[in-house]
Amino acid sequence: MPPSRKPVSRPNRPAPHKIRIIGGRFKRTPIPVLDLAGLRPTPDRVRETLFNWLNHLWDSDFSQKAVLDPFAGSGALGFEAASRGVGQVTMIEHDRRAAAALHALQARLKADNVHIVTGDALAVVPRLAHATFDLVFLDPPFGQDWVNMALPIVKPVLAPNGLLYIEAEMALEAPDGTELLRQDKAGTVYFHLFKVQTA
Numbered sequence: 001m002p003p004s005r006k007p008v009s010r011p012n013r014p015a016p017h018k019i020r021i022i023g024g025r026f027k028r029t030p031i032p033v034l035d036l037a038g039l040r041p042t043p044d045r046v047r048e049t050l051f052n053w054l055n056h057l058w059d060s061d062f063s064q065k066a067v068l069d070p071f072a073g074s075g076a077l078g079f080e081a082a083s084r085g086v087g088q089v090t091m092i093e094h095d096r097r098a099a100a101a102l103h104a105l106q107a108r109l110k111a112d113n114v115h116i117v118t119g120d121a122l123a124v125v126p127r128l129a130h131a132t133f134d135l136v137f138l139d140p141p142f143g144q145d146w147v148n149m150a151l152p153i154v155k156p157v158l159a160p161n162g163l164l165y166i167e168a169e170m171a172l173e174a175p176d177g178t179e180l181l182r183q184d185k186a187g188t189v190y191f192h193l194f195k196v197q198t199a
Contacts, residue, residue, distance in 0.1 A: 019076055022048055024083030026109055032101055033074050041074040042139060042167065046186050050077075050165060051084060053182050053193055054135070057163070062086045068133040070121035070154060071140040075102045077165075078137070082114050089114045090128070092121045125153045132159040139167035151175050155196075164194040 018030040019041050033041055042050075058065065062085040069078040072091035082089045091114065093099040099118040106114045117124055121140075136154045140146030147168055155177065158164060164178055171190050174180045178194035185191070 019044065019074065021076075021080055021083050023051060023080070024085060026079065026083035026111070029079075029083075029105075029109065031074055031076055031079060031105060034098055034101060041076040042191075043186060043189070046167075046184075046189065046191055047076065047080050049184055049186075050191065050193070051080065054084075054163075057181070065134040066090070066132070066159075067135045067137070068092075068125070068128075068154070068157065069137045070125055070150065071138070071146070072102060072116070073098060073139075075105060077139065078102075078114065079105065079109070079111070081135075081137075082109075082111050087113060090117065090131075090133070091115070092117045092119060092124050094118070094120045122149060122153060125150075125157060128157055131157060133157050133162060134159050135163045135165065137165050139165070142169050147172075158196050160196060160198055162196045164196070166192045166194070168192070 017033050019033060021027055021029045022044050065086050066088040067081045067086050068090050070092045072078050072093040075091060078089050078091040091102060093102060096118060099116060102116050106116060136158060138147060138150055138154060147166060166172060168190050172192055174194055177197055179197055180192060181195050182193040
Protein backbone atom coordinates (compact mmCIF):
# COMPACT_ATOMS: atom_id res chain seq x y z
CA MET A 1 0.00 0.00 0.00
CA PRO A 2 1.50 3.38 -0.93
CA PRO A 3 2.36 5.80 1.87
CA SER A 4 -0.40 8.22 2.80
CA ARG A 5 1.92 11.21 2.47
CA LYS A 6 5.16 12.04 0.75
CA PRO A 7 8.32 11.49 2.76
CA VAL A 8 9.80 14.71 4.10
CA SER A 9 12.95 15.60 2.21
CA ARG A 10 15.90 16.49 4.43
CA PRO A 11 18.68 18.84 3.43
CA ASN A 12 21.99 17.17 2.80
CA ARG A 13 24.44 17.97 5.57
CA PRO A 14 28.13 17.30 5.32
CA ALA A 15 29.08 14.35 7.46
CA PRO A 16 31.27 15.25 10.42
CA HIS A 17 34.84 14.59 9.42
CA LYS A 18 37.92 13.72 11.41
CA ILE A 19 41.63 14.29 11.33
CA ARG A 20 44.23 12.17 13.10
CA ILE A 21 47.11 12.74 15.46
CA ILE A 22 50.16 11.89 13.39
CA GLY A 23 52.87 11.14 15.95
CA GLY A 24 53.67 10.22 19.54
CA ARG A 25 51.78 8.13 22.07
CA PHE A 26 48.34 9.09 20.72
CA LYS A 27 49.34 8.45 17.10
CA ARG A 28 46.42 7.65 14.76
CA THR A 29 43.84 8.83 17.30
CA PRO A 30 40.97 10.50 15.39
CA ILE A 31 40.04 14.07 16.30
CA PRO A 32 36.45 15.03 15.41
CA VAL A 33 36.12 18.27 13.48
CA LEU A 34 32.86 20.07 14.21
CA ASP A 35 31.03 22.08 11.57
CA LEU A 36 31.73 25.50 13.07
CA ALA A 37 32.38 28.82 11.35
CA GLY A 38 36.07 29.63 11.14
CA LEU A 39 37.22 26.19 12.34
CA ARG A 40 40.28 25.33 10.28
CA PRO A 41 42.30 22.40 11.63
CA THR A 42 46.00 22.45 10.85
CA PRO A 43 46.53 19.87 8.06
CA ASP A 44 48.61 16.72 8.60
CA ARG A 45 51.41 17.86 6.32
CA VAL A 46 51.76 21.18 8.14
CA ARG A 47 51.77 19.53 11.57
CA GLU A 48 54.37 17.02 10.41
CA THR A 49 56.62 19.82 9.14
CA LEU A 50 56.14 21.91 12.29
CA PHE A 51 56.99 19.06 14.64
CA ASN A 52 60.04 18.16 12.55
CA TRP A 53 61.21 21.73 13.13
CA LEU A 54 60.52 21.42 16.85
CA ASN A 55 62.28 18.06 17.11
CA HIS A 56 65.37 19.66 15.62
CA LEU A 57 65.23 22.77 17.82
CA TRP A 58 64.43 20.91 21.05
CA ASP A 59 66.57 17.81 20.40
CA SER A 60 63.38 15.71 20.48
CA ASP A 61 62.93 16.45 24.21
CA PHE A 62 59.50 17.93 24.86
CA SER A 63 59.04 16.81 28.45
CA GLN A 64 60.01 20.09 30.14
CA LYS A 65 58.17 22.32 27.67
CA ALA A 66 54.99 24.30 28.28
CA VAL A 67 52.79 25.10 25.28
CA LEU A 68 49.86 27.50 24.87
CA ASP A 69 47.17 27.08 22.19
CA PRO A 70 44.89 30.13 22.63
CA PHE A 71 42.67 29.37 19.61
CA ALA A 72 42.43 25.62 20.13
CA GLY A 73 39.52 24.85 17.77
CA SER A 74 39.64 21.12 17.02
CA GLY A 75 42.70 20.71 19.27
CA ALA A 76 44.86 19.37 16.43
CA LEU A 77 47.98 21.31 17.43
CA GLY A 78 47.51 21.01 21.18
CA PHE A 79 46.83 17.27 21.21
CA GLU A 80 49.66 16.69 18.75
CA ALA A 81 51.98 18.47 21.20
CA ALA A 82 50.60 16.45 24.12
CA SER A 83 51.07 13.25 22.14
CA ARG A 84 54.74 14.13 21.55
CA GLY A 85 55.29 14.38 25.30
CA VAL A 86 55.05 18.12 25.99
CA GLY A 87 54.98 18.55 29.76
CA GLN A 88 52.07 20.99 29.86
CA VAL A 89 49.62 22.00 27.13
CA THR A 90 47.11 24.79 27.84
CA MET A 91 44.27 25.11 25.32
CA ILE A 92 41.79 27.99 25.21
CA GLU A 93 38.57 27.78 23.19
CA HIS A 94 35.65 30.22 23.25
CA ASP A 95 33.05 28.05 21.48
CA ARG A 96 31.33 25.83 24.07
CA ARG A 97 30.66 22.99 21.64
CA ALA A 98 34.28 22.92 20.54
CA ALA A 99 35.47 23.14 24.16
CA ALA A 100 33.19 20.22 25.11
CA ALA A 101 34.71 18.15 22.29
CA LEU A 102 38.20 19.00 23.57
CA HIS A 103 37.26 17.90 27.10
CA ALA A 104 35.77 14.66 25.77
CA LEU A 105 38.93 13.81 23.81
CA GLN A 106 41.15 14.71 26.76
CA ALA A 107 39.16 12.36 28.98
CA ARG A 108 39.24 9.55 26.43
CA LEU A 109 43.01 9.86 26.02
CA LYS A 110 43.58 10.38 29.76
CA ALA A 111 45.82 13.26 28.68
CA ASP A 112 46.71 14.65 32.09
CA ASN A 113 49.26 17.01 30.52
CA VAL A 114 46.42 18.95 28.85
CA HIS A 115 44.54 21.81 30.56
CA ILE A 116 41.49 23.24 28.76
CA VAL A 117 39.98 26.66 29.44
CA THR A 118 36.65 27.75 27.96
CA GLY A 119 36.72 31.47 27.21
CA ASP A 120 37.86 34.29 24.97
CA ALA A 121 41.63 34.08 24.45
CA LEU A 122 41.99 37.87 24.50
CA ALA A 123 40.55 37.89 28.03
CA VAL A 124 42.01 34.62 29.33
CA VAL A 125 45.67 34.95 28.29
CA PRO A 126 46.33 38.14 30.30
CA ARG A 127 45.16 36.24 33.39
CA LEU A 128 47.97 33.74 32.72
CA ALA A 129 50.59 36.45 33.27
CA HIS A 130 52.20 34.40 36.06
CA ALA A 131 52.86 31.58 33.57
CA THR A 132 55.45 31.41 30.82
CA PHE A 133 55.31 29.22 27.75
CA ASP A 134 58.09 27.79 25.60
CA LEU A 135 55.83 27.75 22.55
CA VAL A 136 52.62 29.55 21.58
CA PHE A 137 50.49 28.31 18.68
CA LEU A 138 48.70 31.20 16.98
CA ASP A 139 46.33 29.83 14.34
CA PRO A 140 43.07 31.78 14.71
CA PRO A 141 40.30 31.98 12.06
CA PHE A 142 41.41 33.82 8.95
CA GLY A 143 40.04 37.12 7.72
CA GLN A 144 39.39 38.82 11.05
CA ASP A 145 42.83 40.25 11.96
CA TRP A 146 43.06 37.95 14.99
CA VAL A 147 46.85 37.62 14.70
CA ASN A 148 47.42 41.35 15.16
CA MET A 149 44.94 41.46 18.03
CA ALA A 150 46.48 38.44 19.75
CA LEU A 151 50.18 39.28 19.42
CA PRO A 152 50.23 41.90 22.22
CA ILE A 153 48.67 39.44 24.67
CA VAL A 154 50.71 36.33 23.82
CA LYS A 155 54.16 37.91 23.61
CA PRO A 156 54.29 38.71 27.37
CA VAL A 157 53.72 35.05 28.28
CA LEU A 158 56.49 33.72 26.01
CA ALA A 159 59.58 32.50 27.85
CA PRO A 160 63.00 33.91 26.97
CA ASN A 161 64.03 32.17 23.74
CA GLY A 162 60.41 31.00 23.42
CA LEU A 163 58.91 30.05 20.07
CA LEU A 164 55.89 31.57 18.35
CA TYR A 165 54.10 29.59 15.63
CA ILE A 166 51.71 31.52 13.37
CA GLU A 167 49.42 30.41 10.54
CA ALA A 168 48.18 33.15 8.22
CA GLU A 169 46.75 33.88 4.77
CA MET A 170 50.03 35.52 3.70
CA ALA A 171 53.72 35.48 4.47
CA LEU A 172 54.42 37.53 7.60
CA GLU A 173 57.33 39.65 8.74
CA ALA A 174 58.79 38.77 12.12
CA PRO A 175 56.81 40.48 14.90
CA ASP A 176 58.78 42.98 16.99
CA GLY A 177 61.14 41.24 19.36
CA THR A 178 61.26 38.00 17.36
CA GLU A 179 63.27 36.52 14.51
CA LEU A 180 62.02 34.20 11.78
CA LEU A 181 63.42 30.66 12.07
CA ARG A 182 61.33 28.74 9.55
CA GLN A 183 58.57 29.45 7.04
CA ASP A 184 56.64 27.32 4.57
CA LYS A 185 53.37 27.21 2.63
CA ALA A 186 50.77 24.49 2.15
CA GLY A 187 47.91 25.32 -0.22
CA THR A 188 46.65 28.73 0.84
CA VAL A 189 48.15 28.55 4.35
CA TYR A 190 51.45 30.20 5.22
CA PHE A 191 53.01 28.93 8.42
CA HIS A 192 55.90 30.44 10.34
CA LEU A 193 58.05 29.73 13.35
CA PHE A 194 59.56 32.72 15.15
CA LYS A 195 61.91 32.87 18.13
CA VAL A 196 61.92 35.50 20.85
CA GLN A 197 65.09 37.57 20.64
CA THR A 198 67.04 37.89 23.85
CA ALA A 199 68.13 41.35 24.92
